[in-house]
Amino acid sequence: MEAPNPAVPWDRDELTVGDLAARSGVAVSALHFYERKGLITSRRTSGNQRRYRRETLRRVAFIRVSQRVGIPLADIGAALDTLPGDRTPTAKDWRRISQAWHDDLDARIEQLSRLRDHLTDCIGCGCLSLRRCALTNPHDALAEAGPGPRTLLVDGLGPDGA
Amino acid sequence: MEAPNPAVPWDRDELTVGDLAARSGVAVSALHFYERKGLITSRRTSGNQRRYRRETLRRVAFIRVSQRVGIPLADIGAALDTLPGDRTPTAKDWRRISQAWHDDLDARIEQLSRLRDHLTDCIGCGCLSLRRCALTNPHDALAEAGPGPRTLLVDGLGPDGA
DNA sequence: CTTTAACCTGAACCAAAGTTGAGGTCAATA
DNA sequence: TATTGACCTCAACTTTGGTTCAGGTTAAAG
Numbered sequence: 001m002e003a004p005n006p007a008v009p010w011d012r013d014e015l016t017v018g019d020l021a022a023r024s025g026v027a028v029s030a031l032h033f034y035e036r037k038g039l040i041t042s043r044r045t046s047g048n049q050r051r052y053r054r055e056t057l058r059r060v061a062f063i064r065v066s067q068r069v070g071i072p073l074a075d076i077g078a079a080l081d082t083l084p085g086d087r088t089p090t091a092k093d094w095r096r097i098s099q100a101w102h103d104d105l106d107a108r109i110e111q112l113s114r115l116r117d118h119l120t121d122c123i124g125c126g127c128l129s130l131r132r133c134a135l136t137n138p139h140d141a142l143a144e145a146g147p148g149p150r151t152l153l154v155d156g157l158g159p160d161g162a
Numbered sequence: 163m164e165a166p167n168p169a170v171p172w173d174r175d176e177l178t179v180g181d182l183a184a185r186s187g188v189a190v191s192a193l194h195f196y197e198r199k200g201l202i203t204s205r206r207t208s209g210n211q212r213r214y215r216r217e218t219l220r221r222v223a224f225i226r227v228s229q230r231v232g233i234p235l236a237d238i239g240a241a242l243d244t245l246p247g248d249r250t251p252t253a254k255d256w257r258r259i260s261q262a263w264h265d266d267l268d269a270r271i272e273q274l275s276r277l278r279d280h281l282t283d284c285i286g287c288g289c290l291s292l293r294r295c296a297l298t299n300p301h302d303a304l305a306e307a308g309p310g311p312r313t314l315l316v317d318g319l320g321p322d323g324a
Numbered sequence: 325c326t327t328t329a330a331c332c333t334g335a336a337c338c339a340a341a342g343t344t345g346a347g348g349t350c351a352a353t354a
Numbered sequence: 355t356a357t358t359g360a361c362c363t364c365a366a367c368t369t370t371g372g373t374t375c376a377g378g379t380t381a382a383a384g
Contacts, residue, residue: 018330028331029373037371047380049331068277073371098281105278109271115230116267119260180360190361191343199341209350211361235341331380338373349362354355 014051017042024060031060039063039077055088062094069101070108176213179204186222193222201225201239217250224256231263232270 021028034040035050040059042050059080066076079097083089183190196202197212202221204212221242228238241259245251 016330027373030371032332033372045380047331048333049380065281067371069281102278102281105274105281109274109278112267112271112274116264116271119227119231119264119267178360189343192341194363195342207350209361210363211350229341325384327382327384329380329382332378334376336373336375338371340370342368344367345365347363350360351358352360353358 013054015054015056017050017052020052020056020060023057024064026060026064034060034063034073037073037077039073039080058089058094062097066101069105071101071104175216177216177218179212179214182214182218182222185219186226188222188226196222196225196235199235199239201235201242220251220256224259228263231267233263233266 015023017028017031020026020031024031026034031040035042040052040056040063042052042056045051062080063073063076066079067073071079079100082097083093177185179190179193182188182193186193188196193202197204202214202218202225204214204218207213224242225235225238228241229235233241241262244259245255
């Protein structure tokens with residue numbers, strides 16, 4: 001066991017915004033932005049500079065991962081808000097809030113797969129017709145049967161779909 | 163065969179912007195927007211009103227489908243620009259430009275699946291550590307080995323990753 | 325002690341994909 | 355004919371996720 005060396009970031013127990021930026025790969029401006037949005041917090045030194053707890057590194061990591069999953073910052077913030085405020089989050093806490101993203105990913109993969117398969121059908125027939133591939137209705141539901149408002153892709157066809 | 167009835171939109175061979183909006187499910191303002199962006203075109207009546215060819219309905223449908231696939235409008239426009247200008251696009255034409263989206267979907271589903279699987283790993287260990295799940299690096303590549311700039315998620319760990 | 329790098333705030337700006345509103349025209353209906 | 359609904363343009367505004375810049379302060383290194 002050597003003594004901590006405060007000259008290197010990973011031995012300090014607080015991080016400057018520059019440290020956090022370097023270690024997380026996130027721009028300082030983005031960290032400021034996250035802080036304005038309430039996703040991370042800092043204390044201020046007497047000279048009004050930010051100091052982040054080490055834990056913040058994990059929070060930022062979680063934010064980036066969540067963004068890759070496709071979750072908007074507001075939702076990420078809402079998830080982070082469910083972490084306990086009175087103690088450092090545990091592995092179990094992170095597991096819990098990650099589970100939601102996993103489910104979300106599953107759903108989105110499902111959706112894209114169905115979209116791809118429908119697209120394959122349509123590539124096959126080349127018609128892009130709603131009656132055949134239902135590609136244009138979110139959630140694969142036809143809003144209304146027959147012609148009229150909000151019916152897509154019946155270009156050139158009469159109301160009977162002939 | 164009955165005679166066409168010009169009172170119903172699907173019997174007219176030109177569509178007003180309102181017709182197109184109703185039949186495509188796209189807001190009039192969005193159609194104006196698409197036209198400004200060059201994704202669709204119209205002729206103008208003597209009273210300066212837009213008249214769209216029936217074919218435009220199919221273009222708009224293609225735009226919406228492409229957006230669901232996740233393609234930005236600029237790319238959709240570029241694809242539409244490859245359609246022949248001198249004739250009505252055929253099924254083969256649509257098949258060709260749809261193929262690119264299919265490939266794109268495949269790639270994105272692949273990517274999301276890998277992300278989900280990594281996320282599963284991380285839910286298992288609860289650590290969100292880069293060294294274990296490589297979740298935070300786009301394209302699953304570690305930018306640099308060891309500690310220092312751009313290394314994520316080593317919160318609480320020394321440079322040796324212990 | 326000075327210089328330079330890092331930090332601070334606030335405002336402005338960017339892209340995408342539109343929407344909303346103001347002010348005015350056009351066309352079909354009662 | 356008058357009115358209503360659909361249409362026109364242009365400008366400004368919205369949201370998301372930031373970046374860039376100006377002007378000023380702090381802190382660490384020489």
